[in-house]
Amino acid sequence: MSDADLRTYGFPPGYFIIKNVATGRLLDVESDLIEDGTPLILWPETETSLVEDMRKPESNNQVFFIDTSGALCSRSSGHAIDVESDRPVLRHRRPVSHPFPNAYSHPPPRFSYDPATQLITVAFVFDPSYPSSGDREAALSIWRDKTYLLTSIPLRKPRTLIDDASELLTSALSVPFSLFGHTAPTSPRPDQVFDSGDIDLREDEILEQERSEEGEVDDSPEKWRQVRVIGIAKEDGQIAGEEAKKRRQWIVVPLRAHKTRTAASVEIAR
Template sequence: MTADAQLYGFPPGYFVIRSVATGRLWDVSLDEVEDGTEIILWPEKDNSLVEGKVVESNNQVFFIDTSGALCSRSSGHAIDVEEERLVLRHRRPISQPFPNAYSHPLPQFSYSPETREITVSFASDPAYPPSSDGSPPSNGWRRKSYILTSIPMRKPKSLMDNAAAFLSSAVTTPLSFFGTITAQPKATPEDVFSGDIDLTEDEILEQERGEEGEADDSSELSRKVRVLAIDPRDSPPAGENARMRRQWTILPLRTRSASHRTASPRKSG
């Protein structure tokens, strides 16, 4: 196997990963090094694309190591998938029953320059369901494709918006004033990766966001990255925004600063 084949579509050396939809870069939250630290999207920092600069931007720089794992430059730790989030992962010893949520092979990230999508491959069920009754494990996860997407964020609703939503809810469910409302259960990791639920964000399914759910007008600097479990037989998303959220640009580090660059926020969320 050649060295190029080991890169899985990523460039050699160090690079940053930019969301086509938001323009933000992958960023290790707060530049932490602890196991389980989340990878988020954050505005590009000053000099983050320049090699050889000692700046507070290495947590936006990534690379493919000699084993083929996607890693963070700032800590050297690999990127793993925990539930549907991307997180830092220290290498761990094998623990039984293997694989499990604590100890498992790292997922393989691959980039397609043609589609600009990043896909994820797993060596075992990424939900790591417990073996209880001795029945053979389900292979449903093998029939899914796993792809990375950015998540839009709405600005907080105003008092008038909340009042309107409350009145609308009261009209559609009048008995809720006098009875107990049973909350809808949150999606579990098993739901996310089994195919019953692809992805939830504030209980909105990715494929059912609609025009309002597509809005990304929050003033918050950070955005989330999530893993979508999709059926390869499904048609690609019809909306341009939905397609762009699944697209990424990989940018190798430059050897010197660009004269037109301006400073951006220096601390991630």
């Protein structure tokens, strides 16, 4: 039987872990919960062994597989992965409800992995925003023309009083230069841009194409990072910076059923 017949959509058969290139963290079901709608996050690796019978069962929330229907699933709960408001979440199977499809009842999206590009794409059968029937035709071309990618979101460390004082001192020192027409150019921080008026966006809500070099800084001491499914046009994907590209790249590592004995280990055993 060929790989195409297995319908694993680029993922290896059996169980595997999914590591983000930019952060080095693994895709993880938050707190190993099993409730419907539990979000997926990034978390440091909790088990280093790749041999199934040597791994701690409590690390199964960092293990995934493709089931017989082609859905990406969590090993710890067995539930499929869905996308809810651009967030990957656990999803129980649900009965059909009308009008179908809707945000409650719909086919799960298909996650596919390309080892060459290291991208995980998400294909939806229907518009993931699930517009009303009157708006579906108008929105049809918009969502179909996008490529949906799984990506990590950078997280900044909280600003301190020292940071604010240092910035105030820098601004004060630049005032004399402005008297002679030599004002030093400054670049606003993301929190200045989005908190200066009525706009109040969190770091994870900044559009990918609007994220500045400053916005790519990922220096928070927190262990977790958020993941999102973003819809991008072809031109947006081509102009993405290096950091953005790394955040969209993943390394999928299969687990082994048994510990592999090498020729060297056999010779030592003799």
